[in-house]
Amino acid sequence: MNGRDGQNDGESKECANEDARSTLAAIVGSLEEVPQFADALDLQIRTLEEFYRLARTIGGNDCRLGPLSGDLLGLERNFFSMLFLAVTRALVTDSTYLPLYAMVNQGMRAWVTACDNLLDDEYKEIFPFELEGQGSRMRSVLTLLLADRVISEYTAREYGDCDLIASVGRISLAALMPSAIQECGEESRPVPVLSPDQLLKTVHQHKTADLFTAPLALPSDLESVESSRLQAAKRAVSSFGLACQILDDLRDMPADIVEGRHNYLVSTIVAEQGDGWLAGLRAEPVAGWESWERFPEKVADARQVANGLFTQAFKDFTAIGLDLNKQVENGIMELMYLLLQVPPERAGC
Numbered sequence: 001m002n003g004r005d006g007q008n009d010g011e012s013k014e015c016a017n018e019d020a021r022s023t024l025a026a027i028v029g030s031l032e033e034v035p036q037f038a039d040a041l042d043l044q045i046r047t048l049e050e051f052y053r054l055a056r057t058i059g060g061n062d063c064r065l066g067p068l069s070g071d072l073l074g075l076e077r078n079f080f081s082m083l084f085l086a087v088t089r090a091l092v093t094d095s096t097y098l099p100l101y102a103m104v105n106q107g108m109r110a111w112v113t114a115c116d117n118l119l120d121d122e123y124k125e126i127f128p129f130e131l132e133g134q135g136s137r138m139r140s141v142l143t144l145l146l147a148d149r150v151i152s153e154y155t156a157r158e159y160g161d162c163d164l165i166a167s168v169g170r171i172s173l174a175a176l177m178p179s180a181i182q183e184c185g186e187e188s189r190p191v192p193v194l195s196p197d198q199l200l201k202t203v204h205q206h207k208t209a210d211l212f213t214a215p216l217a218l219p220s221d222l223e224s225v226e227s228s229r230l231q232a233a234k235r236a237v238s239s240f241g242l243a244c245q246i247l248d249d250l251r252d253m254p255a256d257i258v259e260g261r262h263n264y265l266v267s268t269i270v271a272e273q274g275d276g277w278l279a280g281l282r283a284e285p286v287a288g289w290e291s292w293e294r295f296p297e298k299v300a301d302a303r304q305v306a307n308g309l310f311t312q313a314f315k316d317f318t319a320i321g322l323d324l325n326k327q328v329e330n331g332i333m334e335l336m337y338l339l340l341q342v343p344p345e346r347a348g349c
Contacts, residue, residue, distance in 0.1 A: 002289075004070055009201070010019060010283065017236075019207055020338060023334070023338065024076060024338050026333045027331045027332075027334055027338070028074070028075045028076060028335075030069075030151075030327070030328065030331050031075060031079075031328065031331060031332070031335070032075060034324065034328055036089065036090070036322055037082055037083075037086055038085045039086075039089065039203045040083070040085035040086040041075055041077060041078065041082045043089075043099070043102050044078050044081045044082050044083055044085055044102060044106075044332075045073050045078075046099075046102075047099065047102040047105075047106055048072065048073060048078070048104070048106065049105075050103070050154070051103065051106050051150055051154075051172065052065070052068060052127075053283060054152050054154060055127060055146055055147075055148045058146065058149050058150060058153060059127075059146060063129065063142065063146065063249065064129070064130040065127055065128050065129060065130065066128040066129070066130045067128065068175075069125075069128070076335075076339060079108065079339065080212075081102075081105055081333065083237075083240070084105055084212075084215040084237065085098075085101070085102055085105070085215075086217075086322055087216070087233050087236065087237060087317070087320065087322060088101050088160040088215065088216065088219050090233070090317075090321045090322045091216075091223070091225050091229060091230065091233055091320060092218060092219050092223045092225065094165075095223060097218075097219070097222055097263070098225070099158070100154075100155065100158065100168070101161065101215065101218055101219055103150075103151060103154050103155075103169060104172055104215075104218055105215045106147075107147045107148070107150065107151040107172070108172060108175070108176060108214060108215065109126075109245065110126045110144075110147035111143075111144060111147055111148075111176065112176070112179075112211065112272060113126050113143070113276045114140040114141070114143035114144045114147070115140075115180070115183070116139075117136065117139075117140040117143075118137060118140050118141075118305040119183060119187070122136075123136035123139065125139075125149070126143045126144055127139075127142070127146060134269075141154055151168065151172075152165060152168075152169070152337040153272070155168050158281070167218075167221065168218065168224075170215050171218050171221055172214075172217070174217065175213075175214035175215075175217035175218075176211070176214055177232065178206040178210040178211075179206060179207055179208070179210055179214075181206065182203060182206040182207040182317060186203075186207075186261060186262060189259060189260035189261065190259075190260025190261075191260060191261060191262050193266060193267055193270045193275055193278075194267055194343040195229070195264070195267060195271055196264060196267045196268045196271060199264055199267045200242060200264070203262050204242055204245045204246075204262075204264070205238075205242070207216060207245070207262075208242065208244065208245040209237075209239075209241040209242045209245075210238070210239040212238055212241030213234045213237055213238055213240065214295060215237075215282040216233060216237070220302075228322050229231070229319070230345075232316045232320050233316070233320050235312075236312075236313045236314075236315075236316035236317045236319075237322070238346045239309045239311070239312045239316070240309070240310065240313040241337070242298060242309050243306040243307070243309035243313065244306075244336060244340060245264070246264050246302055246305060246309070247303075247306055247336060247337065247340040247342045248340060249263045249264040249265055249266075249302075250264075250265055250291050250292065250299055250303075250342050251340060251341050251342050252293075253265050253266065253291035254281075254286050254288070254289055254290070255286050257278060257281050257282055258282055258284075258286050258294045260282075262307045264302060265291055265295065265298060265299065265302055265321070266297055268301065268302065269295065269298055292342070292343055295308070303344070304341075307333065310329075310332075310333050310336070311329075312313065314329045
């Protein structure tokens with residue numbers, strides 16, 4: 001590629017990025033106009049403000065926190081929390097425990113991120129620690145410790161119920177265990193390549209779908225919720241989580257192959273072609289290709305499976321009273337593709 005082609009390629013990518021930002025802004029604006037989402041986002045923002053205020057107080061001078069990221073309170077950074085709170089509110093209306101559910105969800109978000117950091121040897125920031133040195137593992141450990149103390153202190157201060165404090169700790173841990181156990185099994189790599197159906201029903205169900213149902217564990221224990229509505233809510237967030245995991249797998253396919261992790265797209269191809277082609281790809285650079293460029297037809301099929309799961313989730317959302325029109329549903333699906341960095345259509349079309 002000559003210099004001019006390189007310049008044009010850079011300009012086209014910048015245009016694509018600008019188009020994506022414009023699309024993202026439009027989708028975010030439309031979602032903020034949905035009353036149930038607007039209420040849930042307002043609760044999430046208030047929860048974040050209190051979460052970080054308490055973290056600063058608890059950490060004090062011994063565990064100082066720097067300034068927060070400017071985009072911390074935006075919908076795109078809080079979509080999943082907003083969705084979980086909208087679903088929870090549809091089930092329990094104006095329960096006095098809603099702020100607690102929001103705070104515990106924020107704590108679980110911090111715990112999961114910190115654990116992912118440690119397992120994947122990366123660092124996605126939750127707390128802006130002002131620490132000497134560049135070590136990320138200890139920052140993740142401190143994230144786990146500080147988030148746990150924030151949830152405990154918040155529950156004690158706001159509700160003053162020792163039994164409730166114990167229940168919050170016990171139930172939140174139990175809710176995260178299916179995903180934790182699955183992650184334990186994936187530490188020894190390369191993992192065996194499962195059939196697509198088996199992968200979704202076992203690995204991804206526990207790793208991601210059960211993680212998406214975790215925010216409903218506490219309200220289902222503390223509130224009187226009609227069983228059929230609770231099951232519909234769990235099905236909805238579970239299907240939504242599986243859809244997101246498939247999109248994650250499309251984006252992460254090159255890295256998953258090299259690292260020997262479970263991947264839906266790998267499973268679909270191995271089911272048809274066997275696993276002989278994996279050895280060659282494992283020897284290639286991780287950043288050298290994208291799944292939608294190398295396997296466009298298989299990626300298109302996987303997108304259809306993900307879209308079907310999103311559609312099923314929307315049906316169950318309607319069943320619990322979170323009734324979204326088609327425009328909003330399409331906007332949410334497009335937002336997921338943008339946030340998870342997967343093109344919604346086949347490359348080149």
